[in-house]
Amino acid sequence: MTTEQTDGAGAAVRSLTVDIYSRRRGHRVGVRVLDAVTLTVAPCAVTALIGESGCGKSMVAGALSGLLPPGARADGRIGIDGRDLDAGDQQAWRDLRGSVVGSVPQSAATSFTPVRTIGDQLDEVIGVLGSAYTARELCDRVRLPVDALGKYPHEISGGMAQRAAVAAAIVSDPAVIVADEPTSALDPELAEGIWRLFGELAAAGAAVLVITHDMESLLRCGVASSMAVMCSGIIVEQRATADIERTDDPYVRSFFAAVS
Ligand SMILES: Nc1ncnc2c1ncn2[C@@H]1O[C@H](COP(=O)(O)OP(=O)(O)OP(=O)(O)O)[C@@H](O)[C@H]1O
Numbered sequence: 001m002t003t004e005q006t007d008g009a010g011a012a013v014r015s016l017t018v019d020i021y022s023r024r025r026g027h028r029v030g031v032r033v034l035d036a037v038t039l040t041v042a043p044c045a046v047t048a049l050i051g052e053s054g055c056g057k058s059m060v061a062g063a064l065s066g067l068l069p070p071g072a073r074a075d076g077r078i079g080i081d082g083r084d085l086d087a088g089d090q091q092a093w094r095d096l097r098g099s100v101v102g103s104v105p106q107s108a109a110t111s112f113t114p115v116r117t118i119g120d121q122l123d124e125v126i127g128v129l130g131s132a133y134t135a136r137e138l139c140d141r142v143r144l145p146v147d148a149l150g151k152y153p154h155e156i157s158g159g160m161a162q163r164a165a166v167a168a169a170i171v172s173d174p175a176v177i178v179a180d181e182p183t184s185a186l187d188p189e190l191a192e193g194i195w196r197l198f199g200e201l202a203a204a205g206a207a208v209l210v211i212t213h214d215m216e217s218l219l220r221c222g223v224a225s226s227m228a229v230m231c232s233g234i235i236v237e238q239r240a241t242a243d244i245e246r247t248d249d250p251y252v253r254s255f256f257a258a259v260s
Pocket residue numbers: 020033051052053054055056057058059060069070
């Protein structure tokens with residue numbers, strides 16, 4: 001494993017390039033989906049990664065969570081909670097998954113097995129990761145009513161399922177939380193509740209990266225202090241949210257003009 005200790009809390013992606021290889025007409029062909037991506041996910045803050053569909057946001061999340069698709073080859077370095085890792089070192093990423101990096105899936109309802117209760121599944125994650133939390137304590141942290149623990153995934157609302165998925169992601173108090181489109185299945189009111197929850201986790205010390213198209217509710221909540229804008233596999237700009245309107249970049253300017 002290629003790791004070395006650094007002092008940096010949170011996550012710092014440096015020159016991350018991802019190529020995806022597949023076989024076409026007997027030849028191995030690579031397509032570049034991320035190109036020299038540099039991104040900072042500061043501790044005690046929510047960073048939003050935004051950009052049009054297909055620009056590579058989920059690929060960044062995959063690289064940070066050790067969940068790149070088959071055929072992907074990653075190059076670059078990622079500093080994460082004081083470690084400096086080779087982005088392509090899959091074993092290192094597998095070792096960190098769940099404990100140092102918690103990931104919240106896009107579709108919470110389908111991330112749980114339908115045939116077991118939420119409590120049963122949270123207990124299993126707690127056991128596997130050797131967490132000191134109980135499922136009830138996790139419910140408190142994410143404001144999930146305790147009676148949800150006895151229910152099956154189809155018996156709870158989309159907002160509750162999303163909170164349960166956040167509970168599963170924070171079982172080990174990970175330093176970095178990555179959430180890919182966590183509000184995509186929610187109405188605006190529930191979405192704002194989820195954004196506020198990420199704000200609370202950041203206030204408690206986590207470096208939170210959220211990927212979203214739901215700019216309206218995210219901006220309304222005001223929890224994201226930094227925005228990174230992607231286009232065609234590169235980060236065009238990362239800036240403090242309060243400063244984003246002062247950008248000189250024409251792409252970032254037009255992106256925000258379109259969403260505001
Ligand atoms: N498993 C895969 N194999 C090959 N190419 C892929 C794979 N998954 C994604 N891609 C390609 O990688 C690029 C980036 O995809 P990605 O899913 O990261 O975009 P995104 O910004 O998250 O899009 P969206 O907002 O629609 O979710 C796209 O061109 C996509 O077609």
